[in-house]
Amino acid sequence: MRNSIISVAAYLLLAPVIGGLLDGIDRKISARMQRRVGPPLLQPFYDVSKLLKKQVISVTNAQTFLLMSYMIFILLTGAMFFAGTDILLCMFVLSTAAMFLYFAATVTGSPYSTIGASRELIQTIAYEPAVLMSCVGFYLVDGSFEISKIASSQISSIMYLPGVFAAFVFILTIKMRKSPFDISTSHHAHQEIVKGVTSEMGARNLAIFTVTEWYENVFLMGVVGLFIVNKDPISIAVAVAVIFAVFFLEILIDNTSARMKQYEMLKLSWTITLVLAGCNIWVLMLMIK
Amino acid sequence: MIVVPFLICVPLILSGVLMFVKSEKIQSWLAYVGAVVMATAVGVLGYGRILGGFAPIELYYETEIADRVIFAAEIVMMLVVTYLCFKYDKKPVCLLSVIPTVVIAITEFGFNGHETAHIYIDRLAMLMCLIIGVIGGLIIVYAVGYMSGYHMHHKEVEDRRGYFIALLFFFMGAMFGFVLSSSLIWLFFFWECTSICSFLLIGYTRTEEAVNNSFRALWMNLLGGLVLSLGIFYFAFYVGTLSFRDFIQAGIDGNIYAILPIAAMAFAALTKSAQLPFSTWLLGAMVAPTPSSALLHSATMVKAGIYVLFRLAPAMNGTTTGDMIALIGGFTFFVSSMMAIAQSDAKRVLAMSTVSNLGLMVACAGSGTPETIWAGVFLMIFHAVSKSLLFLDVGATENTLHSRDIEDMHGMLYFLPMLSVFMFIGIAGMFLAPFGMLISKWAALRAAIDGKNVALLLFIVFGSATTSFYWSKWMGKLICHPHAEHSHIKDITRLNETVSMGIQAVLMIVLCVAFPFLSKIFVDPLLDEMFGTSGEVLSQGLLYMLVIIICFVFAVPPITYYYSRRIHSNIKLAYMGGINTGDNSSFVDSMGEEKMLWLSNYYFANRIGIRKIMLPCQLFAAAIIIIMFCIILGVTL
Numbered sequence: 041m042r043n044s045i046i047s048v049a050a051y052l053l054l055a056p057v058i059g060g061l062l063d064g065i066d067r068k069i070s071a072r073m074q075r076r077v078g079p080p081l082l083q084p085f086y087d088v089s090k091l092l093k094k095q096v097i098s099v100t101n102a103q104t105f106l107l108m109s110y111m112i113f114i115l116l117t118g119a120m121f122f123a124g125t126d127i128l129l130c131m132f133v134l135s136t137a138a139m140f141l142y143f144a145a146t147v148t149g150s151p152y153s154t155i156g157a158s159r160e161l162i163q164t165i166a167y168e169p170a171v172l173m174s175c176v177g178f179y180l181v182d183g184s185f186e187i188s189k190i191a192s193s194q195i196s197s198i199m200y201l202p203g204v205f206a207a208f209v210f211i212l213t214i215k216m217r218k219s220p221f222d223i224s225t226s227h228h229a230h231q232e233i234v235k236g237v238t239s240e241m242g243a244r245n246l247a248i249f250t251v252t253e254w255y256e257n258v259f260l261m262g263v264v265g266l267f268i269v270n271k272d273p274i275s276i277a278v279a280v281a282v283i284f285a286v287f288f289l290e291i292l293i294d295n296t297s298a299r300m301k302q303y304e305m306l307k308l309s310w311t312i313t314l315v316l317a318g319c320n321i322w323v324l325m326l327m328i329k
Numbered sequence: 330m331i332v333v334p335f336l337i338c339v340p341l342i343l344s345g346v347l348m349f350v351k352s353e354k355i356q357s358w359l360a361y362v363g364a365v366v367m368a369t370a371v372g373v374l375g376y377g378r379i380l381g382g383f384a385p386i387e388l389y390y391e392t393e394i395a396d397r398v399i400f401a402a403e404i405v406m407m408l409v410v411t412y413l414c415f416k417y418d419k420k421p422v423c424l425l426s427v428i429p430t431v432v433i434a435i436t437e438f439g440f441n442g443h444e445t446a447h448i449y450i451d452r453l454a455m456l457m458c459l460i461i462g463v464i465g466g467l468i469i470v471y472a473v474g475y476m477s478g479y480h481m482h483h484k485e486v487e488d489r490r491g492y493f494i495a496l497l498f499f500f501m502g503a504m505f506g507f508v509l510s511s512s513l514i515w516l517f518f519f520w521e522c523t524s525i526c527s528f529l530l531i532g533y534t535r536t537e538e539a540v541n542n543s544f545r546a547l548w549m550n551l552l553g554g555l556v557l558s559l560g561i562f563y564f565a566f567y568v569g570t571l572s573f574r575d576f577i578q579a580g581i582d583g584n585i586y587a588i589l590p591i592a593a594m595a596f597a598a599l600t601k602s603a604q605l606p607f608s609t610w611l612l613g614a615m616v617a618p619t620p621s622s623a624l625l626h627s628a629t630m631v632k633a634g635i636y637v638l639f640r641l642a643p644a645m646n647g648t649t650t651g652d653m654i655a656l657i658g659g660f661t662f663f664v665s666s667m668m669a670i671a672q673s674d675a676k677r678v679l680a681m682s683t684v685s686n687l688g689l690m691v692a693c694a695g696s697g698t699p700e701t702i703w704a705g706v707f708l709m710i711f712h713a714v715s716k717s718l719l720f721l722d723v724g725a726t727e728n729t730l731h732s733r734d735i736e737d738m739h740g741m742l743y744f745l746p747m748l749s750v751f752m753f754i755g756i757a758g759m760f761l762a763p764f765g766m767l768i769s770k771w772a773a774l775r776a777a778i779d780g781k782n783v784a785l786l787l788f789i790v791f792g793s794a795t796t797s798f799y800w801s802k803w804m805g806k807l808i809c810h811p812h813a814e815h816s817h818i819k820d821i822t823r824l825n826e827t828v829s830m831g832i833q834a835v836l837m838i839v840l841c842v843a844f845p846f847l848s849k850i851f852v853d854p855l856l857d858e859m860f861g862t863s864g865e866v867l868s869q870g871l872l873y874m875l876v877i878i879i880c881f882v883f884a885v886p887p888i889t890y891y892y893s894r895r896i897h898s899n900i901k902l903a904y905m906g907g908i909n910t911g912d913n914s915s916f917v918d919s920m921g922e923e924k925m926l927w928l929s930n931y932y933f934a935n936r937i938g939i940r941k942i943m944l945p946c947q948l949f950a951a952a953i954i955i956i957m958f959c960i961i962l963g964v965t966l
Binding site: 095096097098099100101102104105106108109112113116120125126128129132133135136139142143146147148149150151152153154157158161162164165168169172173175176179180185186234239240303310314318321322325328 | 771775781783790791794795797798801802804805808810811874881885886889890894897898899900913926928931
């Protein structure tokens with residue numbers, strides 16, 4: 041109980057710092073890949089603090105409260121995860137949070153924001169099966185949905201779940217809205233849907249969105265780590281290394297690929313989920329019998 | 330236990346009376362009193378059961394007279410169906426009514442085993458009674474107001490509202506009879522009653538479309554009845570009992586003569602709960618006035634099939650029948666949720682989602698473990714309440730907007746706030762955390778893993794993604810800013826409609842908050858009764874977690890809303906590339922003319938529309954059924 045309170049508190053306090061740093065690293069590495077110098081590592085923090093100081097501008101008042109709800113549900117997801125509770129419930133709360141983001145974008149009635157929101161929903165159905173399959177995989181290997189039990193298993197879950205892990209890493213790109221799956225939004229506002237879901241988020245609302253994304257990314261990286269962690273403390277170090285490797289991979293994919301069409305995304309992600317995660321789980325079920 | 334014949338007979342008598350009452354005033358008065366009396370009678374039954382500690386009771390061993398009456402009624406129904414088949418030139422359909430009646434007559438008169446109880450009440454029956462009595466009653470209250478609005482707008486339809494309400498009561502009585510019967514003969518009779526009643530309700534408007542759809546519903550349901558009657562005949566002939574409970578026990582004991590009848594009954598249940606390949610009748614049922622769709626979809630008809638499957642669940646666990654039924658359920662869950670994405674007509678979305686949710690329940694029943702039945706029972710409860718709320722709401726919206734297209738509900742929160750809030754509650758009840766649907770999905774998923782059923786697992790995983798897609802986009806439509814001027818739209822929902830929906834909305838919220846306790850005090854014991862094992866599906870830790878999530882979901886949006894109201898924000902126009910025309914509703918096009926901004930959702934009708942994928946899915950499901958029967962015949966013969 042005490043451990044889980046500490047880890048929840050650590051998550052709530054440190055996640056924005058880690059998430060912001062990851063964002064900074066992302067920008068720096070991306071810049072270097074594009075032969076630019078790039079912004080300083082702490083640039084994301086400067087951006088957010090400046091956004092917070094600005095006057096609140098929005099298209100409709102309702103957006104603010106929907107965004108705040110989105111943020112709180114992401115926080116709840118992460119808190120539940122680091123408290124070691126049921127992973128499936130955790131993912132369900134995550135999908136509730138995603139819905140609030142959809143609401144926050146669609147409530148504006150702005151064309152770019154609305155189309156971004158619709159596409160965000162498509163992204164959701166593209167990644168959700170793989171997320172649920174990961175939960176199923178953990179349950180099969182460790183006999184429980186409880187994260188604390190999964191994290192203290194004898195052998196790292198990834199040994200039994202390579203296919204599921206691959207599928208999860210694949211959909212991470214969708215979940216993090218990185219190219220080639222930056223379909224609902226984009227890094228730059230000069231594209232055909234402007235900034236998609238975030239088009240109408242300005243000043244403090246954009247700050248809320250950004251910080252929430254940091255929280256979410258830390259949570260997602262936590263799930264990546266969960267594949268590696270076992271009862272041996274050394275595994276935590278390995279997990280951190282793997283997380284960095286995965287994060288680097290995401291940046292690499294982001295910088296080397298062009299945007300895909302949404303149907304292709306859906307087809308590809310479902311096929312990969314079905315083939316990699318599905319077969320992995322099927323084989324596991326046969327083995328465990 | 331006078332309340333049992335009361336529950337069955339009073340609605341039937343009332344419907345007989347309503348057929349002949351001409352005065353509108355008396356009709357509505359009778360309907361209100363009838364609905365309240367029925368709900369009260371269910372309450373009395375429930376109270377009696379609580380006092381009796383829910384010990385299952387058996388009633389009526391000797392039922393000579395009732396048997397005769399039922400037999401006579403069956404003949405009458407057969408004649409009515411035959412007459413209508415000839416009148417509308419659908420002659421072959423009448424065979425589906427004649428043959429089962431003859432088969433059942435032979436079974437009944439050729440049967441000389443010992444008499445068993447004809448009525449059996451346990452927790453499952455009690456739960457069904459509650460759903461039928463309360464939801465059915467509320468739908469009837471709503472129907473009275475709705476029908477007068479309906480006939481005001483649809484002058485071309487002959488006003489037979491007395492007949493309509495009479496049918497609703499008849500349906501109610503038949504459903505009570507169905508869930509309380511423990512004799513296979515009675516069960517079959519009430520089964521046919523619901524089939525024919527739904528047929529009459531769908532054909533209410535007597536337009537060509539309505540007649541065709543009603544006959545489709547009729548032949549599909551009667552086909553189920555035919556197979557059921559053959560199953561009963563086979564079972565009575567080989568095993569020598571007509572008791573439903575012995576029937577299930579024989580299945581659990583692995584009696585070889587029970588395998589085929591159980592498969593037959595499960596097949597009949599598939600037709601009734603509109604699983605693939607029989608889903609089309611439920612879609613066709615949409616032509617009828619809304620209260621009948623609500624009744625068919627939420628509280629009665631389709632739940633009859635689910636009820637039977639739940640009863641059969643212990644006998645199906647681990648058998649070929651169980652596996653195949655679960656497969657069909659899972660498949661239906663997935664593909665009909667895809668088809669729901671492609672619909673923009675609100676009623677059709679509801680219809681497809683009903684089929685889809687029923688699929689999940691069927692999958693739960695087919696797996697037949699305590700966990701899945703736990704999940705299935707909760708799915709059934711939540712589905713009944715939220716679906717009837719949604720149907721009634723869509724009906725009221727249609728009366729006001731003269732459209733039930735979801736695209737026309739754009740920004741409905743701003744011009745029909747009450748109806749939108751009810752709709753929101755209904756939709757949230759269908760899929761959002763922590764509402765029951767979601768928890769049930771949690772349990773279903775766990776059961777699919779424990780049962781090592783990969784196909785079912787994949788169907789649930791992919792199906793839950795598509796399910797949340799069509800619900801979210803509908804919810805999003807309600808809350809966005811309205812396209813156009815809407816001050817001319819006036820909410821013309823009547824008081825009785827509002828009351829009916831209000832009660833259901835409150836019920837929905839109460840269920841969400843109270844369901845951990847409901848699980849403990851009612852559903853866990855229900856499973857003990859059914860499986861003879863004790864144990865709780867929801868662990869204590871999970872229960873706390875749920876309570877926390879519930880608090881969050883109910884508290885966060887209002888708190889943030891309150892907080893955000895105090896923030897002073899500078900309201901600006903939405904970004905439209907700088908060509909707004911002064912507000913957010915229009916822009917200047919490339920010819921320099923003003924154009925209205927029109928936002929709509931994705932539907933992908935060309936890829937996953939009903940026209941595109943229904944037929945292949947039906948063929949696939951039919952193939953599963955044929956394979957199932959081939960395997961079972963191979964085993965038994």
